[in-house]
Amino acid sequence: MSQDFVRRMPYGSSSLQRKSMIGEKLHLDVALILLLVLICSFGLVVLYSAVGRETAPLMSQLVKIGMATLAMLVMAQIAPVFYLRTAPWLYLLGLVMLVLVLFFGYEVNGSARWLRVPGVFTFQPAEIMKLMVPMILAWYFHDRHLPPRPKHLFWACVMIAIPVVLIGVQPDLGTALLIGAAGLLVILLAGISWRYVFAALGLGLMSLPALWFVMRDYQRQRVLTLLNPESDPLGSGWNIIQSKTAIGSGGLFGKGIFQGTQSHLDFLPESQTDFIIAVLAEEWGLIGVVVLLTLYTLLTARGVVMAAQAQDTFGRLLTGSITFTFFVYVFVNIGMVSGILPVVGVPLPLVSYGGTSILTLFAGFGIMMSIHTHRRITL
Amino acid sequence: MTEPLALKNHSGESQIFLERAVLGFGMLIVLTLVLLARMFYLQIVQHDLYATLSDRNRIQVQSVPPIRGLIYDRHGTLIADNVPSYTLTITKERVRDMDATIDQLDAMIGLSDDEIESFKKRLARRQRPLESVPMLLRLTPQEIARVSVNRHLLPGVEVEARLVRHYPLGELMAHAVGSVRRINEEDARSIDTVAYSGTNHLGKIGVERFYEHQLLGKVGYQRVETDARGRVMKALDATPSQPGANLVLHVDAGLQQIASEALQGRRGAVVAIEPATGGILALVSNPSYDPNLFVAGIDATTYAALRDSVDVPLFNRAIQGQYEPGSTLKPFIALAGLVTGTVTPEFSIEDSGSFQLPNSSRLYRDWNWTKQGHGGHGTVNLQKAIYRSCNVYFYSLAVKLGIDRIHENLSLFGFGQNTAIDLPEARDGLLPSRRWKETSRREPWYPGDSVNIGIGQGDILVTPLQLATAVAVIANRGKMLAPKMLKSSNVEIPMAAVLTLPDVDKISPEDWQLVIESMGMVVHRGNMGFGENGTAWAYIGRDVPYRMAGKSGTAQVVGIAQGELYDEDDLTERQRKNAWFVAFAPVEKPTIALAVLVENGGGGSEFGAPIARKVLDYYLRDYQPEVSAMAPAGKPAGSQVRVLAAGPNGAQL
Structure with missing residues (x-):
């Protein structure tokens, strides 16, 4: 364990740290925060329209964003070495809670995803895993040889598979797949040989038919609906037909803010949560979509830069995977609403109504800022 | 330092990471472009299409509810039909002010608070926008007229014709x-809302419930163009709904009618089964109720009256009523005795009117026991024990058999389990066993418990359906067929729930013959003198044109203290004994087996048997005896001794 003496040097005296900019002194990243403010503001306007110009849900969302911001600021102050040291314990804690969910989970719509301490709090352990899985893998790889060796790859896959299986049986296939993706992104960034990547891809493609047989009826239905939404226009196809109509009827410039007919006549289901991009596309047109996607791209670009500037393996892998996972959410959500991916319950990051997803995302950005602003020397 | 020192190659690692990150970002740009391309396709290339769909003419999908399958009896008489009914519906989007509209309707046709409240609940459950929600079912012509005249004042309010269930035979077929x-x-929480869109009803009880999936049919839909206010402009295309399966039941409506009338308004049940198929020919439970009341939505007063009636008309006595079978159980105990070798056909006892267990003072009485001590049936072998319904013989047989062998042999006939294929509400009855008593009563099985089981009393409970099923097994000489309602259908219905029941195959043909002959004597053995005739002969046996086998049963409802007599006059009507009669005919080739129950009816032979006779007479009205078929026994004896009541109270236990 003592091989890596360079990184094991005491975490620098304060005199070595660069503290030229005010943002860095407060352990914040100005560019990242600016982009977050822009996206959230845009999102709030769209949400305001989607809820029918009622202020109560808007205020509630503002409060949630405020609380998430607070969490982000706190997490940015904590030194990365703390995350590094506590990662395995946090991961184990998360696993314990996932197991508890299986036995004591609070059921909503037929799947038990929530842990509830009555009167105190209710939360989804799976949500924590969205951060814990990348973190445990970054921890695992940080003092091992990279590119990873097969033995290490195996254990990394086990670390991904345990939470993925636990969440998959809740059942919450969507979240399980997203968490699996977050973990695989770390492995990719760690420099896994392309041979393994292509071999895994090939195996995955071949096992697709097998997957069909283990899927539950409603999951199969979603895939079939994707292939041909008109086959079931009253049932599961309804959402996709309506969201495509909303998007398509928006055109280049949109119908104008608050003017969307699809969403306001209740045609569009889930218009405040998972399908909110359709409201945006209907009212702001392709222009609005391009603006949002540009903001998302800038945000991820900033994340990639922060990852590249990180000084150790842990920081690099964690920052990189949080960034790319963020984009996976964007892609899966918009892909599903526009009808190129099956419907899985993924909210549009930073825009959809709801506090859980925003809290997790902001916590992730807090960790990224912590890693970025606790560097010792500028590269 | 045994391991080689391996330094991490930091610059190499960060180089690899940088390559991967750049590649990943490139991938991210490509995927973003994919999303943009998709949006471009939807918003620019196909904009006109979607703009049309969304903006000027909205395309709406309307469900076309399927027509529920019809139900016929075995001769093609319609039992469940669909008739048009006019429903007042409201489409939320087209109503300017919902409360005002409801007030207007209230003023026009009168709505109860209940109706308004349940309408609002349905409105909240609505699946899709622009879906009409029913407000009031079964409009009268006057109501239709009043609403139609004022339609221009009520945007969004429509009178829709829908097909609803109708039961032309009403009460007769309800159970x-x-x-x-x-x-x-x-x-609404448990059903597939798509399959039921446009459908307001679902099968809740009986055959309608069991075959719900098949009867429902498949929902269709049509796409219609509507104007901005949701008014239908034209239909674009339609996928028609598929009607549900038509069912033909084994039930014979005529037989059902006869059985129902034969009960003469008394509380009770008649179940008749075709032994060859297990098909249920009649399933009567009296009193009954008009199922049509429930289709339209029953009002609270009528429902409360039905629910709270002491006669419980909503209760299906034929399959849910669990009663002590009384002496109708004796043929089954006799078969158990024969097959286990516990008794031989020749074995006989001296019946002095009562039975005592060794070391016990408790007296188990025969039904013709008297305080003076001249009851009993004298020398009784198995045959006489059945046709005279001798209790003492069966007390001692049951004790010799023991509960384990009784349980083992009787469960083969379907006692203690629901063997019915498509009667979801049928109950299990209770066939007691040592283990049952230990777990449910925490008491061991006492020999005294077996004594009572021997005459079908004590802990044993059966439903009329179970008893009819078991009698059909005797009629079949061992072939066990699960009772069922469905005869055929125009679509294939997988009978997934078919119970494959083992036949009762250990009993020898001679033993079957003996018991069936004895049951024949219950009805046909007459003119033999006092105490020698079959118990039912005096009531029904004199002029039967076919040969039938039967057994009466009279089961106590209240306990009688040691040494006391059952005195009908002291008891209220509801404390009187339950009358049972089971039978099948014609004996040489049985086509019908049945069980009759009259609650608090009194003696089984006196009150149960005539009902059974009427049902059999109707069903066998075209019966032609086969060439020189067995002549009814006991006919020639010229004795004119009239045996009226075969005991002090005309009741055989």
Whole structure:
């Protein structure tokens, strides 16, 4: 364990740290925060329209964003070495809670995803895993040889598979797949040989038919609906037909803010949560979509830069995977609403109504800022 | 330092990471472009299409509810039909002010608070926008007229014709076929809302419930163009709905009618089964109710009256009523005795009118026991024990058999389990066993418990359906067929739930013959003198044109203290004994087996047997005896001794 003496040097005296900019002194990243403010503001306007110009849900969302911001600021102050040291314990804690969910989970719509301490709090352990899985893998790889060796790859896959299986049986296939993706992104960034990547891809493609047989009826239905939404226009196809109509009827410039007919006549289901991009596309047109996607791209670009500037393996892998996972959410959500991916319950990051997803995302950005602003020397 | 020192190659690692990150970002740009391309396709290339769909003419999908399958009896008489009914519906989007509209309607046709409240609940459950929600079912012509005249004042309010269930035979078939009910909130959570869109009812009871999936049919839909206010402009295309399966039941409506009339308004049940198929020919439970009441949505007063009636008309006695079988159990105990070798056909006892267990003072009485001590049936072998319904013989047989062998042999006949294929509400009855008593009563099995089981009293409970099923097994000489309602259908219905029941195959043909002959004597053995005739002969046996086998049963409802006599006059009507009669005919080739129960009816032979006779007479009205078929026994004896009541109270236990 003592091989890596360079990184094991005491975490620098304060005199070595660069503290030229005010943002860095407060352990914040100005560019990242600016982009977050822009996206959230845009999102709030769209949400305001989607809820029918009622202020109560808007205020509630503002409060949630405020609380998430607070969490982000706190997490940015904590030194990365703390995350590094506590990662395995946090991961184990998360696993314990996932197991508890299986036995004591609070059921909503037929799947038990929530842990509830009555009167105190209710939360989804799976949500924590969205951060814990990348973190445990970054921890695992940080003092091992990279590119990873097969033995290490195996254990990394086990670390991904345990939470993925636990969440998959809740059942919450969507979240399980997203968490699996977050973990695989770390492995990719760690420099896994392309041979393994292509071999895994090939195996995955071949096992697709097998997957069909283990899927539950409603999951199969979603895939079939994707292939041909008109086959079931009253049932599961309804959402996709309506969201495509909303998007398509928006055109280049949109119908104008608050003017969307699809969403306001209740045609569009889930218009405040998972399908909110359709409201945006209907009212702001392709222009609005391009603006949002540009903001998302800038945000991820900033994340990639922060990852590249990180000084150790842990920081690099964690920052990189949080960034790319963020984009996976964007892609899966918009892909599903526009009808190129099956419907899985993924909210549009930073825009959809709801506090859980925003809290997790902001916590992730807090960790990224912590890693970025606790560097010792500028590269 | 045994391991080689391996330094991490930091610059190499960060180089690899940088490559991967750049590649990943490139991938991210490509995927973003994919999303943009998709949006471009939807918003620019196909904009006109979607703009049309969304903006000027909205395309709406309307469900076309399927026509529920019809139900017929075995001769093609319609039991469950669909008739048009006019429903007042409201489409939320087209109503300017919902409360005002409801007030207007109230003023026009009168709405109860209940109706308004349940309408609002349905409105909240609505699946899609622009879906019409029913407000009031079964409009009268006057109501239709009043609403139609004022339609221009009520945008969004429509009178829709829908087909609803109708039971032309009303009360007669309620317990045999079950019924549909309005879909309530609880149902709405468990059903497939797509399959039921446009459908307001679902099978809730009986055959309607069991075959719900097949009867429902498949929902269709049509796409219609509507204007901005949701008014239908034209239909674009349609996928028609597929009607549900038509069912033909084994039930014979005529037989059902006869059986129902034969009960003469008394509380009770008649179940008749075709032994060759297990098909249920009649399933009567009296009193009954009009299932049509429930289709339209029953009002609270009528429902309360039905629910709270002391006669419980909603209760299906034929399959849910669990009663002590009384002496109708004796043929089964006799078969158990024969097959286990516990008794031989020749074995006989001296019946002095009562039975005592060793070391016990408790007296188990025969039904003709008297305080003076001249009851009993004298020398009794198995045959006489059945046709005279001798209790003492069966007390001692049951004790010799023991509960384990009784349980083992009687469960083969379907006692203690629901063997019915498509009667979801049928109950299990109770066939007691040592283990049952230990777990449910925490007491060991006492020999005294077996004594009572021997004459079908004590802990044993059967439903009329179970008893009819078991009698059909005797009629079949061992072939066990699960009772069922469905005869055929125009679509293939997988009988997934078919119970494959083992036949009763250990009993020898001679033993079957002996017991069946003895049951024949219950009806046909007459003119033999006092105490020698079959118990039912005096009531029904004199002029039967076919040969039938039967057994009466009279089961106590209240306990009688040691040394006391059962005195009908001291008891209220509801404390009187339950009358049973089981039978099958013609004996040489049985085509019908049945069980009759009259609650608090009194003696089984006196009150149960005539009902059974009427049902059999109707069913066998075209019966032609086969060439020189067995002549009814006991005919020539010229004795004119009239045996009226075969005991002090005309009741055989």
